[in-house]
Amino acid sequence: MAGLAGAAADSLAVLHSQSTLSSRWAVATLMADAVTPLAAVLQPTAAAATQRVEQVERWSLRVQQTAALHPPSSVDAALLDRPLAGAERITGRGPVDVVPDAVAVLLRATSATAHLPSVAEVLTYAVAAETVTALAQQLDTSAPLGTGHLAAPGWRAVREALRPYDDGSRRPQPYAPPPVIAAVRLQQSLTSAPPEVLLGDQAVRGVVAAAAQHMPTLAVQLLYRTVRTWADDGSLVAFARDLPPREDRLAPYLRGYQPAGLVRANAADLQPVVGALHNARLLSLAVAVRIDEAHPPGFPRRAQAANAEMLRRPEAAGALEAASREAARQVLLGRQRPQGHTRAR
Known part of the structure; x- marks a missing residue:
């Protein structure tokens, strides 16, 4: 989960200059939709890890509740399909x-x-x-x-x-x-x-x-x-x-x-x-x-x-x-x- 979160954060950082406030909201909504079922299958043994997973679930739920009232448009969500260039050559x-x-x-x-x-x-x-x-x-x-x-x-x-x-x-x-x-x-x-x-x-x-x-x-x-x-x-x-x-x-x-x-x-x-x-x-x-x-x-x-x-x-x-x-x-x-x-x- 940490690796996925890091990859998502890196991708958003690369695309930040091409994004708008509404497109970033669309990305946050879709990430919350993906994080919630992922967090549900995690069963950490350490108490601290359990607390962090539960906190992520609560935050994701808040995003989903807000998105139900203010859903992003498909135009804004298109940012997630923007290809990322690796090497220029x-x-x-x-x-x-x-x-x-x-x-x-x-x-x-x-x-x-x-x-x-x-x-x-x-x-x-x-x-x-x-x-x-x-x-x-x-x-x-x-x-x-x-x-x-x-x-x-x-x-x-x-x-x-x-x-x-x-x-x-x-x-x-x-x-x-x-x-x-x-x-x-x-x-x-x-x-x-x-x-x-x-x-x-x-x-x-x-x-x-x-x-x-x-x-x-x-x-x-x-x-x-x-x-x-x-x-x-x-x-x-x-x-x-x-x-x-x-x-x-x-x-x-x-x-x-x-x-x-x-x-x-x-x-x-x-x-x-x-x-x-x-x-x-x-x-x-x-x-x-x-x-x-x-x-x-x-x-x-x-x-x-x-x-x-x-x-x-x-x-x-x-x-x-x-x-x-x-x-x-x-x-x-x-x-x-x-x-x-x-x-x-």
Whole structure:
């Protein structure tokens, strides 16, 4: 029991930066539900140990009684399904070993306490998310919420929205950070064979289905942490000619694709990226909730329940339709856009 308690405490400490007050309450409730039957089967011989077990039972009962009056939501409970990254270096080879570890690394790399990702890193993460959702779309599905919507174009639209912006990272680098290596390994493992061959393996289907449940969280963390920080810090630059025209940028606009034509991007300039990530999140939710697989042990059921709850909101259906149309439009515009100066600095 002490070992289990220690492991639970360590896990919560690792996830603390990604949790909220309500999600911590959900965790406390579920832990109390698990502790009560466990304490009941313990029969310590020492009097001091007996007192501690009885005290744990009393505390758990109080939590359960309070939870009966204020039950946590499934969205809050999804924190318990958040994968924990071990070593940043992915040592596995096949998709079954690589995908779970890589997803955990990406979620940690985009969390609030991690180093702020660069534009090049986010582009790599978007490629990995596009690969996961493209395969997840091909899994056997039922027909509940979000039927027919594809998430891969949403993540492709994120890459298109980031096209004009740079922070100095979009050039050859002497080395790749571990999260980038994890994203590349994930993409390579899921494209090492044709989709029909990969998805013919039930174990691969399971890890793809599980990974798809975490793609909405990846989009949320990129949206509310990474892009907002870029906007607040003014750390991105772009050619004024690639941004919506403004009177105060007339001079750099006329400079074209010369160094004098570069300006710092603010929050208004980054709205296309915000919109693309918002759409990618909605479309990833739609793909995640309609996966109807024989879930293996360890499948993030709480995360899937939270995803489904998000799509049950009254405004979700209309938002999904709009997100699907906008993602398709952005991808089409990207294909029609000529290769220009904004591709490389």
